[in-house]
Amino acid sequence: MINLFTSISPLGFLLEPLTHEFMRRALMVSALVGGVCGLLSCYMTLKGWALMGDAVSHAVMPGVVIAYALGLPFSLGAFVFGVGSVALIGFVKQKSRVKEDTVIGLVFTGFFALGLVLVSKIKSNIDLMHILFGSPLGISNLDLQQTLIISFIVIAILLIFRRDLMLYCFDPTHARSIGINTGILHYLLLSVLSLAAVAGLQTVGIILVVAMLITPGATAYLLTDRFDRMNYLAVLSSSISSILGVYISYWFDIETGGSIVLVQTLIFLLAFLFAPRYGILKFTNSSSP
Amino acid sequence: MTESFTSKAESNFLRIEAEEICVDYNGNLALYDASLKLKAASICGLVGMNGAGKTTLFKALMGFIRPSRGKIRINGLTVPKAQIEQAVAYVPQNEGLDCSFPVSVWDVVMMGRYGSMNFLRIPRESDRRAVWHALERVELTDYVNRPIGALSGGQRKRAFLARAIAQRASVLLLDEPFAGVDVRTEKLMADLFLQFRQDGRTILISTHDLGHVREFCDLVVLINKTVLAYGQTSEVFTSENLSRTFGGMHPDPISGAASLE
Numbered sequence: 001m002i003n004l005f006t007s008i009s010p011l012g013f014l015l016e017p018l019t020h021e022f023m024r025r026a027l028m029v030s031a032l033v034g035g036v037c038g039l040l041s042c043y044m045t046l047k048g049w050a051l052m053g054d055a056v057s058h059a060v061m062p063g064v065v066i067a068y069a070l071g072l073p074f075s076l077g078a079f080v081f082g083v084g085s086v087a088l089i090g091f092v093k094q095k096s097r098v099k100e101d102t103v104i105g106l107v108f109t110g111f112f113a114l115g116l117v118l119v120s121k122i123k124s125n126i127d128l129m130h131i132l133f134g135s136p137l138g139i140s141n142l143d144l145q146q147t148l149i150i151s152f153i154v155i156a157i158l159l160i161f162r163r164d165l166m167l168y169c170f171d172p173t174h175a176r177s178i179g180i181n182t183g184i185l186h187y188l189l190l191s192v193l194s195l196a197a198v199a200g201l202q203t204v205g206i207i208l209v210v211a212m213l214i215t216p217g218a219t220a221y222l223l224t225d226r227f228d229r230m231n232y233l234a235v236l237s238s239s240i241s242s243i244l245g246v247y248i249s250y251w252f253d254i255e256t257g258g259s260i261v262l263v264q265t266l267i268f269l270l271a272f273l274f275a276p277r278y279g280i281l282k283f284t285n286s287s288s289p
Numbered sequence: 290m291t292e293s294f295t296s297k298a299e300s301n302f303l304r305i306e307a308e309e310i311c312v313d314y315n316g317n318l319a320l321y322d323a324s325l326k327l328k329a330a331s332i333c334g335l336v337g338m339n340g341a342g343k344t345t346l347f348k349a350l351m352g353f354i355r356p357s358r359g360k361i362r363i364n365g366l367t368v369p370k371a372q373i374e375q376a377v378a379y380v381p382q383n384e385g386l387d388c389s390f391p392v393s394v395w396d397v398v399m400m401g402r403y404g405s406m407n408f409l410r411i412p413r414e415s416d417r418r419a420v421w422h423a424l425e426r427v428e429l430t431d432y433v434n435r436p437i438g439a440l441s442g443g444q445r446k447r448a449f450l451a452r453a454i455a456q457r458a459s460v461l462l463l464d465e466p467f468a469g470v471d472v473r474t475e476k477l478m479a480d481l482f483l484q485f486r487q488d489g490r491t492i493l494i495s496t497h498d499l500g501h502v503r504e505f506c507d508l509v510v511l512i513n514k515t516v517l518a519y520g521q522t523s524e525v526f527t528s529e530n531l532s533r534t535f536g537g538m539h540p541d542p543i544s545g546a547a548s549l550e
Contacts (some may be wrong), residue, residue: 046387046390046391160408160409163403163409163410164403164408164410166392167400167403169390170386170387170390170392170400171381171386171400173351173379173381173385174378174379174381174400174452175403176351176352176353177351177352177353177372177377177378177379178372178375178401178403178404178456179369179372179373179375179404180403180404221391224391225391225392225393225436225438225439226391226392226393226396226436227390227391227392227396229391230391
């Protein structure tokens, strides 16, 4: 790959990787997972759940390991531990005087450590590096199927309940007063978060999954004042980041998860600097309200 | 669209009925033996110190907490049924919400219709008409497409009142509506309250400011862990009642500032 830019035309740059089955799959899965996490990231950023996203994504680790060991779908194990960690956070917070952010940090690192210990004991089929850093280029058929199913479920829930979830994030008091069950919405959002974390784990791994769950939302938030537009922009920027990240990872032989998240961060940086209204280098007339 | 609830207003219809309700949070009594009857078409001030139970009473009326004793009826219905009927609207304090949330004024007022829509919350033509009508009544039609965060405090307040109108709620619970509002908005809101009363709505306004109660409310409820007194402002605002409400810290009825008895 020394003469990369001289030997291959721009079109070849895009098309050559597509001749490989594993690249077609990697691109498809990454774009899909990117879109799913991007959509969810709108709710995470608006609800102020970045830390919660970090916690749940790390806490699913022992669930994934146990599921693999027992031959169950890893999404099931992840889901149980994701929701379990949240329940535990709520319980410890209620029963002790320790502050919430401390409890969150405490619980998720505990779960994560348990996952690490389990991996080292149950060696068999589990590749620690795959869980920690993701491996969209080497995704297995079974993992692919599960990721597709999870993505479908998450998208369906987020589309069906988008108005209710938006209202829940914006004004939970009003939601309750008109008879919407906000307790159910709370746990629905947490369940979706656990599922999305498992999907994201496939492409960028546990450590970086939280980036998928907040960065696209944060980027979109800088670009618009409309919730629907924020959804589109987050999905778009997240999917594009994933596709670009996979390409870059292929051509420059770098770690895929890192490359995807780095592209996301760069897009955020561009929005941070150049967003029409909320960028720090405003080019439009700032006197308009 | 018919906006008025007058048929019920004319017949001394009771909008809010609370009978000896008690609320406790894990053994801490927040409200005991609180009884209250409010008729349709009234504007009522809810006055008490911080921690006197104003928020608790609101929460009980909205169905967020179940009283451990006593019963509440809204429009003659139990609280859950009243919720389904979209009978109660809560108008929040400005500080209570994230005003950088990416929604427009139109979106916010449309939220008042959610309870009447199907579960996908897809607005029908009638919902859009109700939202537009509500915006007309609070004079915010020029601002429909503005983000909620771009409004002034007073305009935001009116947007949330429009949401309550769009909801077609007959009971309005207002949390400190006059806090941080300029005189012009205050006047506009007072006019709106009078219109609401004419519609047959019942408005319960929680406030610290006795001056506002005298100016805008027909009735007043004094609370301090229980309902101490309620009725016509002139009858209830006795110095004895006020000193019980404020626990000896008798506020000046005009400025609202506390002064020692």
